[in-house]
Amino acid sequence: MQRRRSVNTASEPQPRRSAARTAIVAAAIFVVAQVVLLLGVTTPDKLYFDEVHYVPAARQMLLPVIEEPILNPMHPPLAKEIIALSIRAFGDGPLGWRYPATLFGALALVGVYFCGLALFASQGRALAAVLLAFFNQMLFVQSRIAMLDIFALAFSLFAIAAFIHGFRQQRPQLAFALAGLAAGLSAACKWSGLFVLATCIVIVAAVRLMQGWRTRFADGNSEDWYQPDLWPDFRLHHFIACFVLIPAVVYLATFVPLYGFSLPDLLEAQRRIFADNTTSAIAGHTYMSSWPSWPFLVRPVWYLFDKLADGRIAAIVFLGNPLILWPVLIALVVALRDWIVTRNRDAFLVLAFYLGPYLAWALLPRVLGFIYYYLPAATTASFVLVYALTRKPAPRWLLWAFVAVGCAGFVVMLPITAAFIETSMATFNRLMLFQSWI
Template identity: 85%
Template sequence: MIIASESPSVLRRPVAHTAIVATIIFVVAHVVLLLGITTPDKLYFDEVHYVPAARQMLLPVVEGPILNPMHPPLAKEIIALSIKAFGDVPLGWRYPAALFGALALVAVYLGALALFASQERAIAAVLLGFFNQMLFVQSRIAMLDIFALAFCLFAIAAFIHGFRQKRPQSAFALTGLAAGLAIACKWSGLFVLATCIAIVAVISLMQGWRTRFADANAEDWYRPDLWPDFRLSHFVVCFVLIPSAVYLASFVPLYGFSFADLIEAQRRIFADNTTTAIAGHTYMSAWPSWPFLMRPVWYLFEKAGDDRFAAVVFLGNPLILWPALIALIVALRDWIVTRSRDAFLVLAFYLGPYLAWALLPRTLGFIYYYLPAATTASFVLVYALTRKGAPRWLLWAFVAAGCAGFIAMLPITIAAIGTSMATFNRLMLFQSWI
């Protein structure tokens, strides 16, 4: 086997080595994400909702209604701390997004390393996650999604690590901790926690039925001897009590210990996330269209000079995210035919955060809701590109192609670079992208 054949002993690499690589990823990503981040020098797109809410949190006494009550407070609290540290200026608004974007890439690295037991494949996953364009754009705007994404990816990394262990209690407790933090930023963090719960529940149910594969092997996604000491009490602590405690703690700085206010806050969030009575939006799109990149969201498009426009589009890199759909089919085939554990995990953490949107009655949707699935698509791609029989150069050729697509999109990704109308027209391949 090619890259995929690297020995499981990689999992036992010195912690120091992993920490060094993770630190390098963080520092490089952090620096790159900060370049030009203060352009534009005014609030744009949904910053007009979240930055005022963060400002309100800094007031000695909050007068009037709580701003932006339709989302949990943690991400806005982090933005508020940044404003306090750097001032009420563009860097203060957006620095936390760059910080958590870099942390998200570290989480991709840790998740891929736990999944593939290969430094090479883990680095490739990080690059694909960066070049997919979505993470980059969301790491440079004061919105909530990048915070939830980073915590979700750490939850996924911890779960994948625990999945391979005989005693997963510690890793699954970290999963619950990270998932609780994600939910405290945005309720969509529930989707990753629900995916983890579903995996554990299905495996426990099959074990209860004493299910066995006739030709069982060590790489099966299900084994009857998996987690022999993981009990119901462990499940409740890891996946219910820990995330609940972390989530509820995030409301204390805003509401104190008022039980009535806490309940009302949950009611308001629930009502907003389940309502169908929301007006349409120019850039709204339905969840089945997101993987096909049919309708982007233009965060910014304004004249900056003679034939120069400052532009930021949340679209996604077609050279990465369209081929990911083929990779999904490959992984699905391997899970069904060979019962591949890696195929099962990459499918679960792509489809779980994505298909959960189909269950919500809310009619208003945007392609940036696809961000978690688009990021974990890097796992799916690395899996498909490094299967047995694939040439070793294929993975890096694909990464290079993704990089080329990312560079081509920079004029409509970084407002500080800007675009001409000719470049804009050249990049808009479809009328629905405008």
């Protein structure tokens, strides 16, 4: 009896130690990422690419009285409100414009870490997912420019982490409510944040539909993505609260600083956003591309290309790391096979949160698209890679070898990824493997 009490006493602090370790690792990821992302962030010292739209809109929010017309009304206000707070704190200059992007880029990597833990229950695999998300180049570039996408991505990743955690629980109400909260904040930055919320809704609806049909697999097991007894106490009112009411309330609350509590003004703001996001009457753009081409990295977007006095160049391209993002296409086939053949739950979840934010673009009538719309799917692709590289009988070193290769590709691309690392036309020409990249 004494020995049994000793064992139980020794095991009791384990959850607390695990939570403490998770918090320490998350804090370390945030601090390291914040430092790295801040390096050279004030170069260039002028507005570039779509900063010319969002920074003036943020400046307008700092005026004592905001007069019509509201600048940049085609996007929700939360990310611009955060940029405005940064301008007030750090001044109307490059650091004030871009610091929030670095902050939310670091938070996005923390979100990747939490997603990895929820998916794989492994510190090693979660950290590998963080490194792959960072080395894929897209998150790095988007975390150093005053645009809206990195804000929406960070909130979306926290929504995914909460949802996956709840998906594995018998009582998911709290986790799903947190997912709805984070998804609402994501949509309040950019409407593409709704894609993650829609993915969560589709997953829950599919499970409930199959339960309503009393579906059972003849050889069912605990690793199946669908369980007939999943969430026994999760009711319709819980669903509405978590995935409709909470997201709607937090989303609309972000409009109050601009429009007050005027219902007509709030509705008109939504109408303008809807009209912009669904219109097909938009002129072409030099760097536009369509959604089927994004996983193949066919057409990048050049955010900056400045020729300097000494013949060197300062360049920033949003392309993605081919050494990471091309192999994703193979990993997707592996995960799809496992979901279909073995009904693997992890395969199902990594596929859902890659395909949901990506294929949603196929449903929009909008013809003007850019590869940076692929950022959320490219980030969650790190989970697909970790899944494929760690499934049995893959050797344990394979994942980390792949991370090392991805790191090498990231370093090679730095001269055209960070403007403060000036480069030559010769290096630029060597890195441009295809004519469509120019």
